[in-house]
Amino acid sequence: MDLKRLLKEKRDSIADRWVQAVQETYPHLTVEFFRKQRNEFANPVGFEISRTMGPLFDELLKDVNDPERLSSLIDNVIKVRAVQDFEPSGAVAIVFLLKKIIRKELAKEIREGELFEDLMEFESRIDYLALLAFDVYMRRRERVWRVKLNEFVRARPFLIEDGTGAMCLSYKIRQEQKQGKKTGLSEGLDIFGQDGAR
Amino acid sequence: MDVKVSLGIALGAVLAIILIAFFGAQVPGLQPIFGIFLPYAAFVIFIGGFIYRVVQWGRSPVPFRIPTTCGQQKTLPWIKQNKLECPSSTLGVIGRMFFEVFFFRSLFKHTKAEMADGNIIYSPSKWIWAGALLFHYSFLIIVIRHLRLFMVPIPGFVKGLDTLDGILQVGVPGLYLTDVLLLVALAYLFIRRLAVPKMRYISLPADYFPLVLIFCIGATGILMRYFIRVDIVSVKQLTVGLASLHPVMPKGIGVIFFIHVALVSSLFIYFPFSKLMHAGGVFLSPGRNLANTNREKMHVNPWNYPVDIHSYEDYENDFREKMKAAGIPVERE
Amino acid sequence: MAKLPKYYELLNIDYRPPKGNWMDTPVDIRPGIYCYPARPEVLKKASMNDRSDWKKYWVVEDEDWGLPDDWKERLLNKMRDMLSKYRTFKVYMDICVRCGACADKCHYFLGSGDPFNMPVLRAELLRSVYRGEFTTTGKILGRIAGARKLTKDVLRQIWYYMFQCSQCRRCSVFCPYGIDTAEITIMAREIMNELGMNIAWIQESVTKCLFTGNHLGLQPQTYKECIDCMLADIEEYVGITIDPSWNRKGAEILFVVPSGDVFADPGIFTLAGYLMLLEHIGLDYTWSTYASEGGDFGFFTANEVAKRMNGKIYREAKRLGVKWILGGECGHMWRVLNQYMTTWHGPIDFLEEPVSPITGTKFENAKAHKMVHISEFTADLIKHGKLKLDPSRNDRLRVTYHDSCNPSRGMGLYEEPRYIIKSVCNHFFEMPRNTIREQTFCCGSGSGLNASENMELRLRGGFPRQNALRYVRDKYGVNMLACICAIDRAAFPTAQQYWNPDVGVCGITELVANALIMEGEGPRTHNLRGFEIATWEPRP
Structure with missing residues (x-):
């Protein structure tokens, strides 16, 4: 008996548990909503989770893992978590939940069949997926900043000239927020001082 | 509010009412207080409070006409207007309110069966519509049925309703369908508040209390009818006396009756000061009861006042030279 | 540094699911979610409370905001x-x-x-204060009645969450009593405005608009220049020279658009569409630099400010002596125009009942208001066959339509835009039913929340819409999202760059203009964006 066959046998229950575990990283009353509301448009986040974890597990079970496919699958969930109230660790930690589930689900079989080597091999795959998840997360975060930048460029009227070059309004206020007072950057800056946009 | 505390408060309050009535009605001489004074007081408070609240709302102005438009507006003649969801006439508004009040149309809106993964899925919210409808109609029928206790002779429609409600002809005296449905609906509404995490999270004691209270009203009513019988002739003597403003206090009415009356009276007293006033408020909700005719007919704001609008003259003064240079006409050169 | 958690505990470290009573859950104000406060000098310029009576400069993430001593009294009086x-x-x-x-x-x-963010709880934030400060039962029973006093912590919570509502009114569709959370948010914002607790993105636009006539603060010559720029584009890609008139007295119609269309991509292409359409039918109309904004960010601050901003439109119509007013594609602009404008300034007896000079159609639904939506106007033109159209020019596009919240739930404009799209495009696909029409999802950036510092809020708020969009993209190959809202046109490109990077955004009039066969036009090999029609791949 090898571990992979065991995992394949228990595929559905493990995938379900994984979905459940990912859902449970949300506030408890949201978890319940994720589960009950089955319409994919009325419950987009719950839908992304439930359609992702199963195929992701299947992909891990293949002899050779395709990093492209793993990345694109995990992106379904990470793209959402990257803009929710998670710390980076919390956003990607969903991958490690699988280890816990497998160890728990197959504890007896692993102990009795002495499948520790297999387990280590499979867990390495999970670690690999975690690294990919980290890449995906970073790519998503980079994209958040890029769309912000794009917005500044598109919305030039909100760039303010202050004599030393273009300065964006949000940046200026951020400066003031940091120092807890007016920085003087905006002193002498009248909204009519700028000649419209050009 | 923590759910245990909320529940405790709601259950405790109802229990207190029951206990007060239980002991109070057994004290010699106090029966008229529970049988006559309390119902009268409750009735006056209910009517007075209800009117007061509605008048309060009615007197507050409606500065803007802001209905939620859930269908196509009245526009070009060849585009079909949705007269119910986006009414442009009083009749349309009446229609919209009718479906809202009698069929809880908005609540029904998101309850259609959906296809998902090839299976028909009913979203859980379907049940809230059914539960709410069941509860409200059962309650209404039970209230109407009770008219036979207050009227001599009993009007035909009350009798008819009575027959219809007992159509199952189970047991003696006949089982009322609405009695069962009321309790089932209430149990559902109650369990939903407890079992669904988001509902538990937003629920206040004020949400549990009326459910428990009405449940106990229903339960004592059923007890009285089927299990701990009370002398119906005496009861009718009392109720007709109350209705004809010549109250008498017959002897020998069981204590369960006084508990029932005390609970009902509590509901009446509580009603005007609580969320139960949605019964009146729904008619006054500007999100629903106005026609979408802002562009056709001017709506008047009673407290409208002039404001300082940056005038064209000031604007031209600010930019005259620039406007001239750009070839934009100006008033004063 | 916190102690290192076990690997499986990682998930519990950063998200604190609320436990116990929501009334006791302290608010965690997070960057990326809240918007920066309005600058005092900008508030002052608009004669609004500029927070000069506060004890310190307002830093949102600080524990102590330095509120003035009488903050509570003033808020409650306003309430x-x-x-x-x-x-x-x-x-x-x-x-x-x-x-x-x-x-x-x-x-x-x-x-x-x-x-x-559940509407019921968002409203309960304020409702609990109402019960605790204004009702007898609440004052006596306190927590039991769901009541609480207004404290500094409660105020933080209310401020944080009232600026996480885009006033889209979707929840009000499902409420059995028609309770409109947008209305509650509007009230809450106006109350907090009493202390100057507004956000920069809204207030900058408001102050600029009060004096320059438009949110962007474009001065008259710049405003004209922007449009000239589009005229040059039209000349290049369509081969038609257009010379619209400015602040012209005696024109039949005054045309007012959201200024967002005058500046940023892709709104400017909708603007080009207006120019071509109105030129083609030979409408006797004028632009105004004074009433150069249809939108009304004042609506997101206080009723009075909204009225001050909006007042210019009728004033300018009166000064120029036009017969009626035509309005461009914009969301909250039309909510304000439809539900507030006539009530503020009416009766409007100096204008005439709108009649299309091209088709003779009377717009009876605008009898008192004297203003017509461009979609109503265009749909009427198409119906009467006044436009020569070649929908095949839009054949590269597989279009879906986003019902912009305000024209949908605040006006009832559902069919006109669809009729127009179907007339000018051959490939039109609807998103799933529970995400369109009266159930439409917000872009995630409405009601003045399209600042950049709250990007995470906007992106996740836009996800339900983007999820439905992804569905039609995968199923039908949709590559263009059409809408009738300038905020949409500003917000969707951003949201789509994150969620659906291969779906573009456009206004409906841009689609019309691309399909429009104009007299004397040159070879139409390029669309208004300057891309070859035959090979164009839209991008957000």
């Missing part, structure tokens, strides 16, 4: 005043039964999972 002025406010504070029908209808809740 009392609002309660006496608005039946909506009073009734909505009183009758909610917390049935939970609205709870999962908010795009911010769906995208964030934060329970305070």
